[in-house]
Amino acid sequence: MLVSPLRSLRVRLIVSVVVIEIVMLSLLVWSNMGVIRQAHADRLWDTATSMLEQIATTSGGHLIEVDYATLEEYLRNIADHDELSYLMVLDRDDRPVVTLGELPDVNWPEKDSQPLEVTDGVLDISRDIRIGGQLMGQVRMGFSLELMNRAIDSARVRSIAIAATEITLTILATVFIGVHLTRRLGLLANAAQRVGAGDYEVAVPTEVRDEVGMTATAFNHMVAEVSQRTRHLEESLARERVIEETSIDGMVTYDADGRILSVNPAMQQLFGYSERELLGAKTSMLLAPVSAGKDAGEDFSSSACWTQTTGTQREVTGRRKDGSCFPLELYIGHVAINDEPLFAATLHDITERKQAEHECHNLLEGNRFLIHKSLAVQEEERRHLARELHDELGQCMTAIQADAEIIHEQSKRKDTKVATSAEAILNVSSRMYDVVHTMMQRLRPSVLDDLGLVAALEEEVEAWQARHPDIDCSFVKSGELMGLGERVNISLYRIVQESLTNIAKHAGATQVKLNLASRQQAVLLDIEDNGRGMDINKPGRGLGLIGMRERIEALDGTLTVNATPGRGVSIHVNIPLVLETPV
Numbered sequence: 122m123l124v125s126p127l128r129s130l131r132v133r134l135i136v137s138v139v140v141i142e143i144v145m146l147s148l149l150v151w152s153n154m155g156v157i158r159q160a161h162a163d164r165l166w167d168t169a170t171s172m173l174e175q176i177a178t179t180s181g182g183h184l185i186e187v188d189y190a191t192l193e194e195y196l197r198n199i200a201d202h203d204e205l206s207y208l209m210v211l212d213r214d215d216r217p218v219v220t221l222g223e224l225p226d227v228n229w230p231e232k233d234s235q236p237l238e239v240t241d242g243v244l245d246i247s248r249d250i251r252i253g254g255q256l257m258g259q260v261r262m263g264f265s266l267e268l269m270n271r272a273i274d275s276a277r278v279r280s281i282a283i284a285a286t287e288i289t290l291t292i293l294a295t296v297f298i299g300v301h302l303t304r305r306l307g308l309l310a311n312a313a314q315r316v317g318a319g320d321y322e323v324a325v326p327t328e329v330r331d332e333v334g335m336t337a338t339a340f341n342h343m344v345a346e347v348s349q350r351t352r353h354l355e356e357s358l359a360r361e362r363v364i365e366e367t368s369i370d371g372m373v374t375y376d377a378d379g380r381i382l383s384v385n386p387a388m389q390q391l392f393g394y395s396e397r398e399l400l401g402a403k404t405s406m407l408l409a410p411v412s413a414g415k416d417a418g419e420d421f422s423s424s425a426c427w428t429q430t431t432g433t434q435r436e437v438t439g440r441r442k443d444g445s446c447f448p449l450e451l452y453i454g455h456v457a458i459n460d461e462p463l464f465a466a467t468l469h470d471i472t473e474r475k476q477a478e479h480e481c482h483n484l485l486e487g488n489r490f491l492i493h494k495s496l497a498v499q500e501e502e503r504r505h506l507a508r509e510l511h512d513e514l515g516q517c518m519t520a521i522q523a524d525a526e527i528i529h530e531q532s533k534r535k536d537t538k539v540a541t542s543a544e545a546i547l548n549v550s551s552r553m554y555d556v557v558h559t560m561m562q563r564l565r566p567s568v569l570d571d572l573g574l575v576a577a578l579e580e581e582v583e584a585w586q587a588r589h590p591d592i593d594c595s596f597v598k599s600g601e602l603m604g605l606g607e608r609v610n611i612s613l614y615r616i617v618q619e620s621l622t623n624i625a626k627h628a629g630a631t632q633v634k635l636n637l638a639s640r641q642q643a644v645l646l647d648i649e650d651n652g653r654g655m656d657i658n659k660p661g662r663g664l665g666l667i668g669m670r671e672r673i674e675a676l677d678g679t680l681t682v683n684a685t686p687g688r689g690v691s692i693h694v695n696i697p698l699v700l701e702t703p704v
């Protein structure tokens with residue numbers, strides 16, 4: 122990728138380092154030069170003032186003695202100093218007595234107060250010569266600044282040379298590091314661009330273990346991770362797509378306003394709309410409004426319900442493009458993407474299931490009706506049989522008994538053999554009558570018709586208790602139990618009969634509790650024993666329990682059997698009380 126020179130990190134790095142370096146070194150040189158100049162000036166000033174002081178002190182005696190020759194000799198020794206330009210001693214009348222060096226050729230210059238303020242190249246200084254407060258003369262000296270300026274110039278040249286060397290080295294180092302660094306950063310940038318374009322096969326070199334190398338290692342890791350996640354994402358998207366496309370259920374996603382964002386092909390087949398018609402349309406158009414009387418909150422034809430009811434499965438009525446309606450099972454889920462809710466619904470056509478349910482319901486109803494009818498026929502047949510037994514066999518037995526009685530009475534004294542036979546007939550017919558009577562009671566307990574359910578059950582329990590004296594049987598009743606209706610009465614009676622028979626046959630119990638209660642709108646019967654119990658999941662071959670259940674279901678009631686092996690059996694019956702229909 123080409124980068125303009127102005128935006129190039131390499132160029133900017135080098136330029137900024139060079140500019141900073143030049144500015145900083147210039148400041149350093151400038152500041153150093155000031156210090157060097159001041160140091161030279163101070164040194165010159167100290168030298169000049171100490172020489173002036175020394176000469177002024179020493180010259181006073183020579184001036185008093187007017188020994189100018191010794192003074193000159195003394196001053197000549199001193200005047201050897203390289204920087205001294207001129208030296209002049211004047212007497213008190215300002216007449217020069219000793220003059221050394223090159224005097225200024227123009228007017229006598231002003232006295233200078235410090236070397237850096239000198240403009241004519243010579244530092245002019247003077248001092249009065251006094252002895253005991255008496256003015257004896259004056260010393261005037263001039264120091265050339267040439268040596269000092271030369272030293273300052275040479276220091277400047279040295280500083281500039283050092284600065285230039287440093288700048289050059291800095292530029293070279295910056296260029297080297299900059300080129301090296303930016304070349305590797307460039308590799309990283311190129312790799313990032315390729316990843317952005319979807320090429321996850323890139324890898325940047327990581328051999329140098331510096332910060333850029335570590336960044337490159339982290340980058341390679343990141344690319345591998347992104348590549349793996351992208352692959353997983355693509356796979357899962359492909360799986361979801363194939364599920365959506367092959368699903369026979371409609372799938373739709375929509376926003377918080379109920380506007381459809383996507384649909385699967387099944388949606389078009391279910392509702393008859395094209396994909397273009399569905400996208401952007403409102404979800405509410407897919408369902409029929411609920412008919413009056415239903416809960417308004419369930420009206421999925423309003424958009425609000427599509428976004429409020431989530432996470433549950435509902436049965437609703439779909440409406441096709443042609444206006445026809447069909448039953449649907451609707452499941453709504455939602456997820457938040459960037460804080461915006463996104464809804465997804467699955468719509469399952471349950472027309473066939475509904476039809477099957479309807480047929481099943483009808484079959485069940487028919488079945489119940491048949492059971493009810495067959496039980497009624499059975500009871501009627503039993504009643505008829507009991508009546509026949511009573512009317513026909515009962516009459517005959519009574520007649521046989523009466524005849525046997527007469528034969529017995531008349532033959533008692535005449536023929537003892539006949540009397541014995543007649544007595545035997547009498548006994549047999551009496552036993553037969555008892556048997557027939559018991560059969561009649563079982564076929565149709567007359568007490569049920571004569572005295573009602575409670576008395577019939579009490580009699581049944583009493584007879585059962587007499588047959589099984591080892592088992593303690595209690596019978597508790599509560600509530601209004603008269604007038605439950607013949608169908609309910611006979612069903613409860615038969616259930617008690619069968620339960621007691623089962624307990625005697627199978628339970629091995631020592632205790633039996635019967636509880637019959639009438640509540641407001643139901644009659645409840647509980648029969649519990651403490652016998653060996655049974656496994657209710659094990660299918661049995663008997664008909665007793667099945668018959669009980671059929672009787673109760675024919676009355677729209679429920680029969681529950683609770684049992685665990687070793688812990689007895691309890692049977693709970695609940696029969697809703699409705700107006701009795703004739704048997």
Ligand SMILES: Nc1ncnc2c1ncn2[C@@H]1O[C@H](COP(=O)(O)OP(=O)(O)OP(=O)(O)O)[C@@H](O)[C@H]1O
Pocket residue numbers: 623624626627628650652653654655661662663664665666667689690
């Ligand atoms: N109170 C009970 N205690 C223990 N087991 C019981 C009890 N009642 C029923 N069972 C078990 O349940 C099975 C089914 O009982 P069910 O009355 O339907 O048939 P059955 O009594 O074996 O035969 P049927 O009643 O047709 O003469 C019985 O075979 C028995 O094993």
Ligand SMILES: [Mg+2]
Pocket residue numbers: 619622623663664665666
């Ligand atoms: Mg049984």
